[in-house]
Amino acid sequence: MEKGCRSRIHAEPYERMSPPANPSASSEPPERANGLPTRRTTGIGITLTAVRRFFKTGVEAIAPLDLAIEAGAFVAFLGPSGCGKSTLLRLIAGLDQPNEGSITFPGGPAKRALAFVFQDPHLLPWRRVLENAALPLELTGIGKPERTERALAVLEEVGLADAAQRFPRELSGGMRMRVSLARALVTEPDLLLLDEPFAALDELTRRHLDDQLRALWQKRGMTVLFVTHTLSEASYLAERAIVFSKRPARIVADRRLTLPAERNFSIRSTPAFLAEEQALYEALVRGEGA
Ligand SMILES: Nc1ncnc2c1ncn2[C@@H]1O[C@H](COP(=O)(O)OP(=O)(O)OP(=O)(O)O)[C@@H](O)[C@H]1O
Ligand SMILES: [Mg+2]
DSSP, rough: OOOOOOOHHHHHHTTTOOOOOGGGGSOHHHHTOOOOOEEEOOOEEEEEEEEEEEEESSOEEEEEEEEEEETEEEEEOOOOOOOSHHHHHHHTSSSSOSSSEEOOOOTOOSSOEEEOSSSSHHHHHSSSSHHHHHHHHHHHHHHHHHHHHHHHHHHHHHOGGOOOOOOOOGOOHEEEEEHHHHHHTTTTOSSSEEETTTTTHHHHHHHHHHHHHHHHHHHHHHHHHEEEOOHHHHHHHOOOEEOOOOOOOBBEEEEOOOOSSOOOOGGGGHHHHHHHHHHHHHHHHHHTOO
């Protein structure tokens, strides 16, 4: 279970989410999925200024950290186990507060919508897939007809429309993870935070979900922060990869991934892709010795 996730039904991240912003606020024309408009966001930018997080135990997870993330970016976070990646995501999500420094969202919409996806899908076993996907809308008081329609649309987007009436126990691990992704996307977030979401899945399923996530990002335009331990996943998914040192987390490398926007399996064997993986590997090694 995710460290620090206190609620038994894991409602905390959803209770803190704002309702989706007004679709008409976007200058982009809405795309349609399942007959329902899908809000295209420009994402939100994030600025961390001298952010520091230490615990009463004496553990310093984040050393004073400066980091600017542009609106609509897809950024991968890498670093040794225990270096502070999850802590950083929780700080950005507002689930935890820094001891020093500040986190601001310059130029973002007045009502920020963010969603958090954990490694464990955290589905409610007594609820059907549709009701799980609709949960954040239910928690924000949206009526049943609308939340059903929106949950169905997003289940369609992740390829699970046929499984809407099933219970989580009737799904594979990859399907459960897609429900978790659908539940995060149903609020049409400006910022999507994912903490090793596909780590427990087999390679094929993971690659399939990587493709789906990237396609959703390209379609919707939200800002995505994605924690992973897998170099190839970071290189494949992200436009920018940030490698942290061992605890307390400091930035060892901050790379723009200059790979083609359209990615498919064949890119993985190209010299450019392999060079990115190697560069991230070398940064990780440097960070371990930091
Ligand atoms: N609430 C807390 N109280 C005390 N220490 C904590 C707390 N949360 C995290 N830590 C400590 O902070 C450090 C960073 O933890 P964090 O979970 O952010 O690491 P991580 O980079 O996500 O690791 P992993 O890759 O294994 O998930 C660890 O030493 C952890 O034990
Ligand atoms: Mg972690």
